[in-house]
Amino acid sequence: MPMGRGNLISLEDFTAAVHDVLGRELNDPQRTCVSHGTDSALMIVAGPGSGKTTVLVLRALRHVLVDGMQPESVMITTFTRKAAGELSSRLLGWGISLVDHFAERARLAADTPKLNWLNRLDINAIQAGTLDSFCQLWLGKTRIVGSPTPVMLEEFAANFVFRRKVFAPAYRTGGQATMDSYLAQYNFERQAPRNQADAGNLSISVNNRLIQDLVDPDGYRGSGAAQQAQAALLQQYREYLQDRQMFDFSLCSERILGGLRSGRLYGQLTPLSALLVDEYQDTNPMQEAIYFELVRQSGCAFAIVGDDDQALYRFRGATVELFTNFQARFAQQLPGAESEMVYLSTNHRSTPEIVRFFNTFATHDPAFVAARVAGKPPIREYNPGRDIPILGLFRDSLDDLSADLSQFLLDVFQGEGRRIPGTGAVLRSQAQGGALGDALLLASSVREYKDSNDGPVERLPIQVRQHLEAAGLGVFNPRGQDLRDILNVQRLLGLVLLCLDPTDRLETTLYLNRDTQRYVPLWRQAAEAFIATNPVPASARSSLRHYVQGWRARRTSSGEDWPNEIPLLDLLYKLIVWIPEFQRDPEHLVYLEAIMRCVVQGAHYSGYGFAILNTAPHDSQSRTSVFYDLLSPIAQTEVEVDEDLMFAVPRNRLGIMTIHQSKGLEYPLVIVDVGSEFKSNHAKQAFKRFPRDSSSTVLMESGMAPFTGVGKLRVARTDIDRTFDDLMRLYYVAFSRAQVGLMLVGLTKNIEYATTVQNIATFWRRDGGWSWRNDNPALKRGAPTRPEMMPLELI
DNA sequence: TTGAAATTCGTTTTT
DNA sequence: CGAATTTCAA
Numbered sequence A: 001m002p003m004g005r006g007n008l009i010s011l012e013d014f015t016a017a018v019h020d021v022l023g024r025e026l027n028d029p030q031r032t033c034v035s036h037g038t039d040s041a042l043m044i045v046a047g048p049g050s051g052k053t054t055v056l057v058l059r060a061l062r063h064v065l066v067d068g069m070q071p072e073s074v075m076i077t078t079f080t081r082k083a084a085g086e087l088s089s090r091l092l093g094w095g096i097s098l099v100d101h102f103a104e105r106a107r108l109a110a111d112t113p114k115l116n117w118l119n120r121l122d123i124n125a126i127q128a129g130t131l132d133s134f135c136q137l138w139l140g141k142t143r144i145v146g147s148p149t150p151v152m153l154e155e156f157a158a159n160f161v162f163r164r165k166v167f168a169p170a171y172r173t174g175g176q177a178t179m180d181s182y183l184a185q186y187n188f189e190r191q192a193p194r195n196q197a198d199a200g201n202l203s204i205s206v207n208n209r210l211i212q213d214l215v216d217p218d219g220y221r222g223s224g225a226a227q228q229a230q231a232a233l234l235q236q237y238r239e240y241l242q243d244r245q246m247f248d249f250s251l252c253s254e255r256i257l258g259g260l261r262s263g264r265l266y267g268q269l270t271p272l273s274a275l276l277v278d279e280y281q282d283t284n285p286m287q288e289a290i291y292f293e294l295v296r297q298s299g300c301a302f303a304i305v306g307d308d309d310q311a312l313y314r315f316r317g318a319t320v321e322l323f324t325n326f327q328a329r330f331a332q333q334l335p336g337a338e339s340e341m342v343y344l345s346t347n348h349r350s351t352p353e354i355v356r357f358f359n360t361f362a363t364h365d366p367a368f369v370a371a372r373v374a375g376k377p378p379i380r381e382y383n384p385g386r387d388i389p390i391l392g393l394f395r396d397s398l399d400d401l402s403a404d405l406s407q408f409l410l411d412v413f414q415g416e417g418r419r420i421p422g423t424g425a426v427l428r429s430q431a432q433g434g435a436l437g438d439a440l441l442l443a444s445s446v447r448e449y450k451d452s453n454d455g456p457v458e459r460l461p462i463q464v465r466q467h468l469e470a471a472g473l474g475v476f477n478p479r480g481q482d483l484r485d486i487l488n489v490q491r492l493l494g495l496v497l498l499c500l501d502p503t504d505r506l507e508t509t510l511y512l513n514r515d516t517q518r519y520v521p522l523w524r525q526a527a528e529a530f531i532a533t534n535p536v537p538a539s540a541r542s543s544l545r546h547y548v549q550g551w552r553a554r555r556t557s558s559g560e561d562w563p564n565e566i567p568l569l570d571l572l573y574k575l576i577v578w579i580p581e582f583q584r585d586p587e588h589l590v591y592l593e594a595i596m597r598c599v600v601q602g603a604h605y606s607g608y609g610f611a612i613l614n615t616a617p618h619d620s621q622s623r624t625s626v627f628y629d630l631l632s633p634i635a636q637t638e639v640e641v642d643e644d645l646m647f648a649v650p651r652n653r654l655g656i657m658t659i660h661q662s663k664g665l666e667y668p669l670v671i672v673d674v675g676s677e678f679k680s681n682h683a684k685q686a687f688k689r690f691p692r693d694s695s696s697t698v699l700m701e702s703g704m705a706p707f708t709g710v711g712k713l714r715v716a717r718t719d720i721d722r723t724f725d726d727l728m729r730l731y732y733v734a735f736s737r738a739q740v741g742l743m744l745v746g747l748t749k750n751i752e753y754a755t756t757v758q759n760i761a762t763f764w765r766r767d768g769g770w771s772w773r774n775d776n777p778a779l780k781r782g783a784p785t786r787p788e789m790m791p792l793e794l795i
Numbered sequence B: 001t002t003g004a005a006a007t008t009c010g011t012t013t014t015t
Numbered sequence C: 001c002g003a004a005t006t007t008c009a010a
Helices: A011-020 A028-035 A052-065 A081-108 A112-120 A131-142 A155-184 A196-212 A217-221 A225-243 A249-261 A285-298 A320-324 A326-333 A352-363 A398-413 A460-470 A487-500 A514-532 A544-553 A568-578 A586-605 A618-635 A683-689 A696-707 A719-735
Strands: A041-046 A074-078 A127-130 A274-277 A301-306 A339-344 A391-395 A439-443 A449-452 A455-458 A474-476 A565-567 A611-613 A653-658 A667-675 A738-747
Touching: A011 A028, A011 A052, A011 A081, A028 A052, A028 A339, A041 A052, A041 A326, A052 A074, A052 A081, A052 A274, A052 A301, A074 A081, A074 A131, A081 A112, A081 A127, A127 A131, A131 A249, A131 A285, A155 A196, A155 A225, A196 A225, A196 A249, A196 A285, A196 A696, A217 A225, A217 A696, A249 A285, A274 A285, A285 A326, A320 A326, A326 A339, A352 A719, A352 A738, A391 A398, A398 A439, A398 A460, A398 A738, A439 A460, A460 A474, A460 A653, A487 A514, A487 A544, A487 A568, A487 A586, A487 A618, A514 A544, A514 A618, A565 A568, A568 A586, A568 A611, A586 A618, A611 A618, A667 A719, A696 A719
Parallel strands: A041 A301, A041 A339, A074 A127, A074 A274, A274 A301, A391 A738, A439 A653, A439 A667, A474 A653, A667 A738
Antiparallel strands: A449 A455, A565 A611
16 A cells, blocks of 8 residues: 555654664764665765664665655665675564554554554565575576576586586687686686686686676677687587576676666566665676666665775675775766765774774775775774773794684683783673673684695694684684585495495496595595494484495385385485484584585486485486585585575684675674784795785786776776785774774784784785884894884783 | 705685 | 795805
């Protein structure tokens, strides 16, 4: 039922309710963002901890309650599924509180029409998700009547199709030399691709660029023989998938943009009244085009939020310049459309000490200042008092570092607390509800081992894990190791092997790739060793050995006929009865989810849909498909755990995350690994600290620049500067996650007075100067370990 | 400052 | 294992 203007909530009442009902005290710019009209677009430049999600959610609710928009016509997009989930839950929580509040008032005022309207409002219908998820949703609507339903391919499946069906034939029939020399520039250290798979993967990343950057195909093709070959490969791939109505991420967006531009698609979608975009600085040209097209066709209200300093996804085509130049681009592409900009720069998250620290970080290098939005105000401190200095824990060896870091955590979260030198303060977890889960360890990678010639070498996360587990606590780091290397995953997959192919009669007849050949025997061994321990949990009546023997003989324990068809899923659920970790350990739940997701998806791409049949020839064929479609992808590390489906970090465990994953999150105590692996100024790892050449991502941007609309904007800064900018932003995000305590950890080498280890994270300037080194020459001989200017309290 | 010996390194992020 | 970097001694 359309609402008369008089029945809606007034903006004043809405704002008052935000304060009275939700208990949110909005500052002036925040209030401006919520109350800004719907006629002109709104660009919000929001620093860390400035309440951008709050503002976005309130603005969406205001559209429904004050502007009378249908909830299903309001759409909020963000960058990760994790962030989308948070948006949804906050929308729902606040939305319901506000609706209840206004309904109660309407009831008291005997305003029946308003009460009826409020009672029928379905806040849950507000659409929140990633743009990719909406594109997938809309894909079905681009279908031509009578054609088959479009299918989205998993990334590994799509890559497999490209390498096998398109790339390999062209590469082998003479294209190799041309492609190798072209692709080398985008490879690590600009080396020629090592093998065909390597070359294929590089070619895939170029393809994604070509699509996401909206590269002009004629210009690109005309720029060289290799470019022509690459464009032909992409075209072949596109046609191959098109014939089968299949799509990958990029092609799906491309299809949606095409549908919108042709004018056929928008009419099929739910009409749009408002579009709100979070994390706009990570938008790519393709996504910008989709947003602009949606706004053009719907005439909807448009608000974007972002922070140029937190742009982390250049490697995925994200273009921070689309954000910094938003107003000009919007005006140019939607003539007559107006926009306004608001800065949110008061930080409500961190202590003043922490805010000062990351402000200094963002401004200490003039070369980076030039990359930021001109005239951007510094982030202002808000939280008063209870300041703890920024802490630094640096040790001579990795062993010492992980031991002392773990002890520090135990003191703070399990013991009497830790006295902070230079202050009277004691850092100790809250007596009520405080737990190790309040701390977060951030690093550029969370891998627990690195490969070397003499086997795997431990990294910081595994050592911290070991120390904390020894003390009865633990970590939550489900991405620390590949699925194929997790002991209980090995046991589970090994048990599947023993059940399906007990004598490895089948296995030896199959052509398996090298990784699968290596891992299948390992998994079998793990399972056999496990059976030998005779695990008997309370819920299982028979022994595991007995159960597996039943599969071997295809005879049930009660002597009945073996079923004609058993879903693999059933077998897995049965087997985990003997491995209780899969039911109660949070990390194992994530591993299990990844395996189960692969099995469930198998219904779409695996010949037998992962059903195990009992009659020839289907019995061996259905078993074979388990090798090819489940075991082989896991052995090749193509099945990855899904960070967004990760359950909240358990309260008694230390969260370990990549800085990328931590975006948008906040933790009371944040520990940033700025150098647990840096002992010298070695060139091989310079790209993680202090790059010497431009990253391949940046080079690809520049390579495409002449043929894209955003090329000029991007190359306004040099390749090497953009490579440095990315590293600055990474650590800016890391440092600004902390609420109360921020600690930098690493090896002593990084902060010695005379160190040569150049590192962006420890405040080196890209001109080679080091802000933490005192310039007093008198200190040069026998200098103290601790430079005077270092703003860290070393512990 | 120079040459030789000793040490250290080995890519990462994701819809 | 090969290359880059640091350290040591003159």
